[in-house]
Amino acid sequence: MFQVTSFPGVAVCCFSTSSTNEHPEHGRLVYKGHLAKTVLGVKFFSYSTSIFNLFMLPQIMLKSGIGVDSLLLQAAFYGMIGFFTFVTPVTLHVLTKGYVIRLYYKDDMDTYTAITYNAILAEKVTVFHQKDVKIPDITKMFTTFYAKTKSMLVNPTHFPNPQDYNHLMGYDKHSYFKLEEVKETDERK
Structure with missing residues (x-):
């Protein structure tokens, strides 16, 4: 001190x-x-919510009444949940990986x-x-x-x-120009 x-x-x-x-x-x-901490926090939150969605999806399907016989409705619902479950973390990773x-x-x-x-x-x-x-x-x-x-x-x-x-x-590298080249360029104009 x-x-x-x-x-x-x-x-x-x-x-x-x-x-x-x-x-x-x-x-x-x-x-x-x-x-750095913000990027790590956002990616962790995205991953944790995606994992939570994967574990809760079967419960949601059984309890919500979506488990109807319509295969098209089930595919649309699973597709929408799957899209947000997987696309959000992948997009965040692509944007922040560098x-x-x-x-x-x-x-x-x-x-x-x-x-x-x-x-x-x-x-x-x-x-x-x-x-x-x-x-x-x-x-x-x-x-x-x-x-x-x-x-x-x-x-x-x-x-x-x-x-x-x-x-x-690389901005500290010196660019050396020959004086003759500069004069030739000026004379051409």
């Missing part, structure tokens, strides 16, 4: 921690997704490790090099960049250090 005097007579206490956001295997933490909950960077190897959630809500590790990052030509709703072929979603404003985002996206 140390004290810094900010105003005459007023001391401000500051605590420092030894944690540097380093992970021994993955490297330095450069990004943390603020919606959401990066943590992103680590190893300076010595120039590699990134992205942590996302897989279909069974476990953390999935994707390791890629900066040269594997491709920016989509057309802006996509749930894709910031592609790491190899996997789409990834990050929020650029949540990087504590903007240089980390610039390096990830």
Whole structure:
């Protein structure tokens, strides 16, 4: 603990921690997704309601009177319940599978490790090099960049250090133009 005097007579206490956001295997933490708990909660809720529906469907059919002899009515009812039971979790997974909950960077190897959630809500590790990052030509709703072929979603404003985002996206690479090429282009106009 140390004290810094900010105003005459007023001391401000500051605590420092030894944690540097380093992970021994993955490297330095450069990004943390603020919606990670929300994504996990929504997916868990969707999965749990789908499982509940599967267990309750036979009871509903027996007690509700839908168990009539009409095969067409039964198929329509089962189809509607099955649609919402299976399509909602699959849709949520497709939309959120690329959401990066943590992103680590190893300076010595120039590699990134992205942590996302897989279909069974476990953390999935994707390791890629900066040269594997491709920016989509057309802006996509749930894709910031592609790491190899996997789409990834990050929020650029949540990087504590903007240089980390610039390096990830390749914006820090210098574009060298030959002065002669620029002059030739100007002369053609």
